[in-house]
Amino acid sequence: MSFLRALVGTLRSTRHAPRLAEGLTPDDDVLLDAPDERLAPALVAAALGDPEPAAKLLATTRDAAEWEDRDRYVTRLATFAYGRGEWLERWREVAPRDPDALLVSAQLAVRRAWESPARAERLRELDPLLRRLAGEAGRDPVPWRLALDHARGAHAGHAVFEGLWEQALLRSPHHYGCHVAALKYLSAQWYGSHRAAFDFAEQAADDAVDGSLVRALPVRAGYEALRPLPGAGRDRAAEPVADGPRIDRAADRGRALSAAFAAGDPWPAEARNLLAYVLVARGRWAEARDEFGRTGPYATSFPWAVGGHDPLRRFLATRDRTRTELARRTPLWERAGGIPGRSGPRGH
Template sequence: MVRTMPSLRALFTVRRVRPTPPTTGLPPDGDVLLDAPDDRLGPALVAAALGDHEPAAKLLATTRDAAEWENRDRYTARLATFAHSRGEWLAQWLATSPGDPDARLVEAELAVRRAWQSPTRAERLRELSPLVDAAVAADPADPVPWRLALDHARGAHTGAAVFEARWEQAVRRSPHHYGCHVAALKYLSAPWHGSHGACFDFAEQAADDAPAGSLVQALPARAALAQLLSGDAAGAVPEARIDAAAERAVALSAVYPVGDPWPAEVRNKLAYVLIERGRRTEALEQFGRIGRYATSFPWASVSDDPLARFLEARDAVRSCAPAAVPRFGRAGHGRAHGHYA
């Protein structure tokens, strides 16, 4: 029996096709995809949909062998997200190669994600400690399991000493790993164990230390986004500091080609921050650079339909006078997204 290859586009969310004026330079709404994979991840997801884990295994093995830690982190997260609802391929992978460090990493990522959704999150996460430890031990050089360990420690309330020890292990393996820095930024956020000021201090220092072109250069903009999403004026940093964070992210965005999927989430977050700051022209430029690569985060934080919210925001900055561009609702009106946001 011949199995039909599923359409790659069918694996991702595409909603609400509306005509887009051709003179805008922006892709039509129907061409915009939510969380579209790159050319390496896409075939692995299609194969997984057919129950074949081999392309995913080869992809993650390649990133591990080549020390492509940023790609490895992204691909692990996306594969775990896919396995959340379609996990037969992962079960087969684990049954076939139970000691595979890549399979164990995806398994641990998926388990932690599921535990975060539980009403008894901290308790369930603590029960997963052996699984996370096994993923860490599977490859001593890999920083990605340590990013997972940081997320695990935050949710399990293991204490500052444990978190700091894991942070030291993470940066020892990759000093400028973006995922580990995001995990630390969340730990320092106002809803967890820090404040808006602590987030900015950490993010700005990390960006100062990071090489040109590193995604860590956009970490201050992520701190700005966290403050804007919180709607919390207590301990808020000055607006000039938010604008400076946006400027740094604008400079980073300019380094990458238009329509490049690699910085897509950074650009989506930056567009959100620029809209909140009333910087319509610069937000429109970022939407042009985003092209068709919409990402769930940050739009899922303010809407249960992130793609629709992305398109609405894009329409607003394209067609409205600056004063008429609507601001967003605050956190809690949508759903948490990303690495256990």
Template sequence: ESHDWYVRRLAAFARSRPEWFEAWRAAAPQDPGALLVGAQLAVDRVWPSPARAELLREVSPLITAAALADDRDPVPWRIALDHARGSRAGHRYFEELWEAAVRRAPHHYSCHVAALRFLATFQRGSHGACFDFADRAAQDAPADSLAQALPARAALSWLTDGCGPEIPRARLDAAADRALALSARFPAADPWPAPIRNKLLYVLLRLDRWEDARAELRLIGPYATSFPWDRFSDDPLGHFLRLREHLLTAPPGPVPAALLTWSPAPLGEHDGHTPRRRPLG
């Protein structure tokens, strides 16, 4: 998981400092790390384009080269799963990539997230299938695996999508409970689980679980992440701080709608579709 995190950050750095990456690639053209960052960078560059599907086809050789450079590494296969979603590949091809990914790391969280996003994109309205996938992955994974947070991620997708059949409230609560148990395994104010904790906070608020939300807010500490708060404001940190102030000072009750109104994904975010806020009945 750390390897995947570093690849994403290095690719983001390379977008703003291309001369740094070009110097690395020139000095070590066959370096597995350089090939991997290059593949991620290529996907990131074309993702915002309306011609994404066509442009991504040109990126395939870079992903293949990264996968061949280190056959044990699951990260090239996570990139390949993202690539399959962006290029609108068929489900059979997705299954082949997925089998290759889990063969290398059966509980790799980022690969599971990439697969979940593929399913959510090409099975619109089929949130039950996404929940089934996430629940199976969590049940098969160790208790301290980040995969325990996958059902909560499926819950977030359902809560914000605005389409598809109803999901039983008990299933949403069970997803949140799994993520809460995982979060409790980490120290407070730990940057590593911060992305999971920030998403979980949104789910808890949508489920009106105020005390759990306040407790999770304390565990987050200073580590607010851009997602999901960049879906509410172009100042995600400011939005998080306003939400935090409300939770810590207001009496228990619904959060003002303005603080939880979901907006389209920013350019470059690999989320697959534009979600909307779903009312809970």
């Protein structure tokens, strides 16, 4: 019987998998962490050693209070400077007190400290710099997001963290990056629990304005609940997921948010990649296939790079697996119209 089941599954996959590729971006056209039309010229100029476009871009986001864009750009510019930092050094030389240059430099310094074997000690050394940046930032919540990330790695106590969180909220009550930083602190991976993370994420999503990526925060809590805890010593995928119903409700909320954006929109790309990851982990193959369709050409390093994986290769492999699993679960006589695995008219 196991041989027969395997044979039927193979026949189903052969029949349906090619059709399930319709509407998906071809593998060769998928982009990893593609910059938007504002960031791309700044990165090209930085590659040529010119920091001026990056400086103008961040100054624009600061003056226009475009905090979500600003946070993304600071992170991406620091990531670029991690491997090619000459342009940032030049920027610091010509404008040593430029707040945007200092912010990118601080983001880069925090990343390097996080990667150090002496992480907590290295992060604590950065405390005076981050406090000064945050204190001089005015309405900008990005330095406070950076301070929250720093505090988690430096083993700051709950009172310290809550103080930073309150200051972040005063600047921008619905800033996605600050909420993600707080959620990480509250997760079971760090200083909280799955329940604390879900409670925080669900309340934040309830309070968020329409279209805010904070509405996808419960999906991030679901992702954290799926991860193996440090020192667990076992494959978490083989364990029953006690938070399964809560993860599924989070995924439903994430799907509703994703549907509010056009397919192929780069803005919610990371949220959609994360949602697809969680749906696959929950075995929700038809919905995962939909989400891979909505991502369009935009793959993101998170969550696919976690664990040292090649993120683009893992994204594509998981997308292929989703099609295969969905095809294997579709009756051979499913009519060619429509998506396999869903209710609808059938033929012979």
